[in-house]
Amino acid sequence: MRLRKLALLLAVVGLVCLPAPVYLPALADATSPPPKVSNSYRAETVSLANQSDIETIVNRHGRSVSISVHQVSQRYSAGEYRAPNETRETLEAAMRNGTARTTAAGAQVDLRAIARNNTYVHDAYGEREQYYRLRVRENGSVVTARNATLQRVANSTVERSAxxxxxxxxxxxxxxxxxxRNSSDGDPGYRPRMNDAFVDRLPALVEKEGTRYSITAYTHVDDFGFGAAFVVGLGVAGVGAVLILVGGAVYAIAWWRE
Known part of the structure; x- marks a missing residue:
């Protein structure tokens, strides 16, 4: 009788252990801190008095004041624009000629929206990345684009987004x-957690104690592979399988003795 009880106990414990690869990771997710973002970030000082820093500011953060014409397309806009092809063609014509007109109602709506959100326009995939001061007049039917220096674009970027x-x-x-603190030479950068404050604003320009910093992604981390909880769960499941086998053997011995 005692052997049968022991066999039953071993079998029950083994059955509880078998699904450990499922419930241990779930338990770990429920009790562990939020996961980290996929990028680590570093900061470097930038100055509007330095030409290379001006280029850094525009290249990394200029999207806050400028739009590239390649973004105004069905492929990249994801339905954001009513008439992306006509709108892009009008912008490109203005960049080539200084002024362009459109009679398409959808393009006029798009151009007004673009001008509200962007001071400059450029072509990120052109032969040279020239920036243009964008203006839209006459209810969106007339677009003008005048050459703008990187200095002006950088100044606008800092004013609007720092x-x-x-x-x-x-x-x-x-x-x-x-x-x-993790931006010195040799540092891997800092990888914040997904719910940390300010993470949703990165990359960003930050001014602290008279110094301006450009914070951008430094490395990308792919969290592939099995978590520690899953690996431990596999071990527990293995123990459970052994307990079930031992319990079965003990039960067989008890039955044979009877």
Whole structure:
């Protein structure tokens, strides 16, 4: 009788252990901190008085004030524009000739929206990445594009999108400080968690104590492979299988003795 009880106990424990690869990872996800983002970030100082830094500011952060014409297409806009082809052609004509007109109602709506959100226009895939000051007049039917220097684009980028450190929340400051502390030569950068403050604004320009920093992604991390909880679960499941086999053997011995 005792052997049968022991066999039953071993079998029950073994059955509980078998699905461990399923419930242990779920338990770990429920109790562990939020996952980290896929990029690590580093910061470097930039100055509007330095030509190479001006290029860095425009290349990394200029999207806040400028749009590339390749984005105005059905392929890239994901339905954002009413008449992407006509709108793009009008912008390209303005960049070539200085002025362009359109009678397409959809393009006029698109052009007004683009001008509201962007001060400049450029072609990221052109022979040279010249920026143009964008203006839309006459209810969207007339577009003008005048050459603009990188200095002007960089100035506008800083004015519109640079964050002042003193105006950030304490949690956002903590994220920025963590990035700054891990931005020295040889540092791998800082990889924040997905729910950390300020993560949704990265990459970003931040001004702290008179110094301007460009914060951008430094490395990309792919969290592939099995988690530790899953590996442990496999081991527990293996133990469970052994317990079931042993329990079966004990039950057979008990039955044979009777």
């Amino acid at each position: 964050y002042s450190y003193v105006n950030l929340s304490p949690a956002a400051r903590e994220t920025v400080d963590s990035i700054l």
